[in-house]
Amino acid sequence: MLTAERHFIILQVLKEQGNATVHELSEATGASISTIRRDLVQLEELDKLKRVHGGATQYRTKWTEPSLNEKSSQNLTEKTSIATYAASLIEDGDCIFLDAGTTTQKVAEQLRGKNLIAVTNGYQVVETLLANGITTYLIGGKLKPNTGAMIGGKALEGISTYRFDKSFIGINGIHESFGYTTADPEEAIMKKTAIDLSKESYIVADHSKIGETAFSKVAELHECTIITSHFTEPNLDKISEQTTVEVVKL
Amino acid sequence: MLTAERHFIILQVLKEQGNATVHELSEATGASISTIRRDLVQLEELDKLKRVHGGATQYRTKWTEPSLNEKSSQNLTEKTSIATYAASLIEDGDCIFLDAGTTTQKVAEQLRGKNLIAVTNGYQVVETLLANGITTYLIGGKLKPNTGAMIGGKALEGISTYRFDKSFIGINGIHESFGYTTADPEEAIMKKTAIDLSKESYIVADHSKIGETAFSKVAELHECTIITSHFTEPNLDKISEQTTVEVVKL
DNA sequence: CATAAATCAATCATTTTTGTTCAAATAAAT
DNA sequence: ATTTATTTGAACAAAAATGATTGATTTATG
Incomplete structure (x- = not known):
């Protein structure tokens, strides 16, 4: 070693x-x-x-600080499994969007050696991407201090100049009737825009997000494919009636 | 084989x-x-x-581990002195541009508590700015892997939507007849644009850059004020005939 | 506060890695 | 075919890293 x-x-x-x-x-x-x-x-x-x-x-800087939830290694392996599957979907020459967030950062970790172009609005994700030798574009804009995500008008303007083969979006809530939701309205707009600019969009989220709702609506269920784990979740049936759900094994 | x-x-x-x-x-x-x-x-x-x-x-671990370089760097105290002076020039409510680079990162460290808006194209500088509670905008664009600086057309487009009260630019060479120069042509354009968009521009550079030249021309001497140290440099006289030079004490 | 347990810094023997030298093998030139 | 460079692999002493041990120091517990 x-x-x-x-x-x-x-x-x-x-x-x-x-x-x-x-x-x-x-x-x-x-x-x-x-x-x-x-x-x-x-x-x-x-x-x-x-x-x-x-x-x-x-x-630790503010946004590096892991929440209690993230600390459990159970959750960690879950995210890694989800990320590994997500990364396996990416093909040579793809142009992808990686949302800001810890799960999408895990996806970035799985990209070493792949031939692709990545665009992200997450400041932390950049570090991982560059460390893995990925051609990286960062969307400009105002930085949200606590999450390190790019938001605001400039960011929207910035992302609109790209088109993606695939986008990978993190989310706070996945609900059978409320769709995908997240806490910050500004971030919600960014996510929605990314989804609209992509040929295919994937929601990467651990099982704790299923059945939950947050403040801001991002999109309807059918607009994205969900990548998650634990298909024992009670609400997953009704969700999988509305869109494709890929359940990864741990 | x-x-x-x-x-x-x-x-x-x-x-x-x-x-x-x-x-x-x-x-x-x-x-x-x-x-x-x-x-x-x-x-x-x-x-x-x-x-x-x-x-x-x-x-490529070079810029991922800036602490290593900074610690070993003999110019550390020099850079800090320069940065402290540079930061003292900033007034309440200013809108400033901070170039990518180690010296400008030092400037960012000196801004804690100040009321200003900062724009940067340097990925590493962002962390410092946010850690000090500064309202931060990041220019989008392609990331240059080894320096973590934003370059390319998108970045130029991005920076052009801002106007600055003051800009602080790092540089590789300051020469009496060749002006300010830096290694990468793409970075040179970014720096030049930032200078043009600013009411006042400051070059922050330790004494080792004086009399040196690099590949790409950025601007003429008179376009910026130089902040450096060591006025014993032989070439400094001819340079100070052409522009303002602020020499800080160590 | 006193005792026990755990952790730490310092040291030493052992293993691993390194730089260097030298002869054999290979390629290039006459 | 013979000589001359160049490259390669092996050998070995010097340097670096490692793991175990010891006594000192810190933390936890009654």
């Missing part, structure tokens, strides 16, 4: 959980406690993390 | 997985460890990869 690889894993774990014990990291990397400790010292030198008694935590 | 062929395979593997051990590469190419090692040395000379203990990694 390469040192750089270990460092990457450590930072990855930290990004996902927010903090980690030396033992956890030792197990995750297969390296000894001593080595992990040395790694943590090095990474702290580089301001990549903060060392605490027993392990390390990440310096 | 041809040498060029091996090099291609090595870079291919690196592109796919981001890093590789010497053993992996030996296996992938069929060549011996010694040969791989020699290959890696050569490829590193050409800036095609970064050699690490045990193997090699991609070279």
